[in-house]
Amino acid sequence: MAVKHVCTALITVLILFSSKYCHAIDNITASQELSQGQTLISPGEIFELGFFSPKNSGNHKYVGMWFKGVSPQTVVWVANRERPLRVADARARLRIGSRGNLELVDGNQTSVWSTNVDVPANSSVATLSDNGNFVLKDGTSGEALWQSFDNPGDSVLPGSGIGFNAKTGEQYVMTSWKSESDPSVGDFTAGISTKFRPAQIFIWNGTTPHWRSGPWGRLKFVGMPEMDASYQKSAFSLVEDAEQGTAYLNFKAFNSSILSTVLLGSDGAFRYKMKDSVNDWYVNWLAPATPCDVYGACGPFGVCRAYESPICKCLQGFVPKSNEEWSKGNWKQGCVRQTELLCEKNTSSPASQGGKKDGFQKFVYMKIPDFHEYVYPAYDLDTCRTWCLVNCSCSAYALVNGIGCLTWSDGLVDVQQFAVGGEDLFLRLAPKELVGEHKNKSTTIIIIATVSVSSVLILSAILWIGLHRLRGNQKRTGTEKTRGKFDSSQTSADFIQILQSNQQHDPTELPIFDFNSILVATNNFSVENKLGQGGFGPVYKGKLKDGTEIAVKRLSSSSGQDMEEFKNEMLLISKLQHRNLVKLLGCCIEEDEKLLMYEFMPNKSLDNFVFDERRKAQLDWPTRFNIINGVARGLAYLHRDSCLRIIYRDLKVSNILLDENMNPKISDFGLARIFQGTIDLENTRRIVGTLGYMSPEYALRGIFSEKSDVFSFCVLTLEIVTGRKITSFNYDDQHQSLIAYVWHLWSERRALDMTDKVLEDSYSSSQAMRCIHVGLLCVQDHDTDRPTMPDVIFMLNKETDLPQPKQPFFTFERLTVYDLPQQSGSTCSMNEVTTSILHGR
Incomplete structure (x- = not known):
């Protein structure tokens, strides 16, 4: 009995040993089968074919092909997808059958899978090439009888593709796995549509279209904006033959030294994956990438x-x-x-009436x-x-x-x-x-006539108002000459009239509130209604007669915001409409009072959460990622998509308000600037903003552009991911800044060590890493190296290969106030609540 146990143990050890140290063969013939413990390896040792079990697949085993020596194992083709073998079935074989076909048999010699083609003579041989094509050939003529490239699974390799032959009815399609641990055919299929020309790529969920590439335009698919004319040298090309009724999408590699594959995932998404000898797999292209x-x-x-x-x-x-x-x-x-x-x-005249x-x-x-x-x-x-x-x-x-x-x-x-x-x-x-x-x-003529008449009336009104004011000023002693000073005798209506004449503002665009109604709404600006202290004065909660809750920004006389900035904020926000911008509801001017009324944000500003040790746990990872994306969309709207081209200039956590669902809204537009035409850079003698968030070219030279906002956005992104303030983070005796420390960890491939500890393991490591990566791209010292906000949105939400950031050397923590350009008497504040204002030379 003891001898029997020893023999059993020895057999078990031998089986385990043979499975770990597989024996390789060159081909499969009638006299040479592929059994467990053996693999078929391509000549250049790029691909390997053999028996495998997917992770968490239970008691199932398959014959498949994968990249040799790549961890984790990346399977690109499976033979017996619908009929798995049992793991315990050690006698299963892949062989050349009696009729010359490749066939997989189980331990009972029952056929589980076969190539099932006509073979002229029983002299077949199966080989695996370095491009990943598993081929059954006639041993005499060398003719290919069957190949895996014509029978793709969920992956296609360079040199293969998908397509159809309308005359023969043949279709070469990709089919997803049911799950990552189950290679059986899943819900999604990818192929080329046979209905319309030019051809299009489709992903179908069953028979329902799930994604569409748009028609092929000789060099690109017109529904894929990430493709351009340079794609004639890229990974995809479509060959159509109308006479033969065929269309075939070929896939080729950018670089033969880089492993690549196109995968149709069980989630219904295309992923173009690449890997070199140094880096792990990364996704170069993804579709569908957005709900749209x-x-x-x-x-x-x-x-x-x-x-x-x-x-x-x-x-x-x-x-x-x-x-x-x-x-x-x-x-x-x-x-x-x-x-x-x-x-x-x-119907008698189809085009006109x-x-x-x-x-x-x-x-x-x-x-x-x-x-x-x-x-x-x-x-x-x-x-x-x-x-x-x-x-x-x-x-x-x-x-x-x-x-x-x-x-x-x-x-x-x-x-x-x-x-x-x-x-x-x-x-x-x-x-x-x-x-x-x-x-x-x-219609155009009517518009021109209307505009002409209106222009004459407006010009007349401006001249009349100007003469009227001139006479008044001549009679008035002690004329105020300070820029932006508002006459306390003027009312809201007077103020709007001034704005209309100077700024061409339509007073109907912005409601005018009566000061007494604001007093009632805020309970006479009571302390209990105070929401916080902004850079230009306190903000109060109010409630109008109709029950609408509002936030009232009350500008103090010593706030630093002059009449120009007040007009600027009022006019700007009234013209902007976006879900990630705070909505301006109206204004009020009464003697020395200058008030702006906004929609009420019940969760106040972002800094009340992200830097509060007691409340930051409420910002789980999905909420943080949504805030980052929301702020990015708001900035992209300001830079590119609004009726005006606006540079915000003061992006920071305290200027991001949160609604009841924790959705972000950018607020406080007093320092924003409108760009004219297509100007990319402007220079200012008056540098405004908050230290830590200002880009180098703006802080030191007064040059600002949309790339200045990009810098600020990614400082904010790093703060959200790490839960640390840019202006108060110091690491080691050298007082290393947050940006410098993130770079330090990034260069050591430990960037995720900086994620906020309250998130623990509940966050998406890939999304967090992508945020940090994009953040470092945006805080690069030279503005030309930084992406635009539309690029940022694309990079945050698509699994594409990102460029490597350059090390940022400039940080405000290394500067003192005296290093910055100043005029005599100018001051600088490091208070995160208030806005720092510097006067440049």
């Missing part, structure tokens, strides 16, 4: 903008089909036309809709427009480089507007729905 990338997110005639909230809007001239569903965030029903087209009313004509509204940066019906070989917009105009069924058109004129009818589905890239889309609308340059000529 999901097919038909906003329904017919809806447009999705990932940089706005809510993300769905109706296209110009359309309204929600169901207001009730739309208000709930259920946009799938889409939108319907608000005004019937003239060509539909008058009574001298009026339907027109086309232009939309830029668009992902063009699905179901394009006709490719017209036109190479100019006029021809394309004319063709669409005379056909009432044509609801939209686009002229696409490399394709020609595309047209659509019925519902426009899967429409998205990008921040950059995309195509111009022209949508057919009734005359009354057209805006801007697309209105008819008579």
Whole structure:
């Protein structure tokens, strides 16, 4: 009995030993099988094929292929996906069967998987090449009888791809795993659509479209703005043959020394993954990457903008089909036309009626809709427009480089507007729905006439007011000459009239509050109603008669904010509308009082949480990441998407307010500046802001741009991730700053050691690392090295390869007040609550 136990133990040890130290073979033939403990290795030792068990797969075992020597094991092809073997089945074999096919048999010699092709003679051989293609060849002629490249799973390798042959009915598609531990066929399939030309890549969830690339334009897929003309030398190329009815998407590597693969994940996302000899796997490209990338997110005639909230809007001239569903965030029903087209009313004249004509509204940066019906070989917009105009069924058109004129009818589905890239889309609308340059000529004439008359009246009013004031000033002794000084005798209406004449401000845009009503709302500015002390004065909570809660900013006479800055803040915020900007509700001017009324933010400012040891635990990782993204979207709106181009200049945690759902809103626009035209840099003699958040070029030379805000944003990001103040962090005897210390840990690959300790292990390490990485890119010393805010949003939310940051050498902690440019008598504050103001030489 003892001998039997010893033998059993010895066999077990031998099995374990053989599984750890596998025996390699060169090929599989009729006389050489692949058994457990053996692997088939490509000549250059790049790929390996054998038996494996996915992590957490239980009692299941498969035959598959993976990158050799890469940890963790990255499987790129599986034979028996639907029929796993039992782990205990040690007698399973992959062999050449009696009919010359590759077949996998279990311990009972029952076939589990087979290539199942016609083999001319029983002399087959199976080999594994260095490009990852597992091939069954005729041993005599060398002809390929079957290959894994024609039978992809969830991955494709360079040299392989996906496609179809319409004549034979063959399709080469990718199919996702059911889960990371289950290689059986999952919910998602990726392939090339056979319905419309030019071809498009689709990901389907069952039979429902999940993601779409847009049509192929010879050099790129037009629905993927991250692709550009340089992609003719990139990883993807599409070859179509209309006569043969074939389309094939080829995948090739950027660099042969870098391992790469395209994976269709069990979550339905494409990931283009890359790895070199030094770095781990990283995702170079991801789709879908945002909710807008999901097919038909906003329904017919809806447009999705990932940089706005809510993300769905109706296209110009359309309204929600169901207001009730739309208000709930259920946009799938889409939108319907608000005004019937003239060509539909008058069938005898499809394009016009009574001298009026339907027109086309232009939309830029668009992902063009699905179901394009006709490719017209036109190479100019006029021809394309004319063709669409005379056909009432044509609801939209686009002229696409490399394709020609595309047209659509019925519902426009899967429409998205990008921040950059995309195509111009022209949508057919009734005359009354057209805006801007697309209105008819008579409307333009009316507008010109109206503007001309209005201009004369306004100029007359300005001259009259100017003469009236001049006479008043001549009679008044002790004339005030201090810039920005407001005459205490002037009322709110007087003030708005001044603004209207000097700033061309429409007084109807901003409600004017009576001072007495503000006194009642704030209980005479009682201490109990005080919310905090801002840089320019106290802020009070108020409640209007209708129950609306407001926050009242009361500017003190010694606040440092003169009349120019007050007008600036009032005018700026009244023109800005974004979910991540605080909303200005009105203003009040009464004698020496200057008041601004905002929407009330019940959770006050971000610094009340992120730096408070008792409350910071309320900021879990999803909340922090949402705040970072929200602030980024707000800044991107100010820089690029608002009606004005605005540099904020004073971004810091105390200026980020939080609503009841902890959503961030940027507040306090007293120091913001409007950029004119396309100017990228401006110089100022008056440096304003908060130490620690100011960029080097601004603090030392007075040069500011949107990259100055980018610097401040990423200081704020590092504070949110670490829970530490930029102005109070000191490390070691050298008083190393927060930025310098984060860089120190980053260079040692220990950046995650800086994450706020209250998060423990509950945060996403990949998101936190990406935030730190982006943060270091944004605090680089030279503004040209920093990304723009749209780039920041893209990098924060897409699993793309990020550039390596340069070491930041400039920090305010290394400077004293005397190192900064000053004038005699100027002061500088390090108080995080107030705003530091420096006067440059």
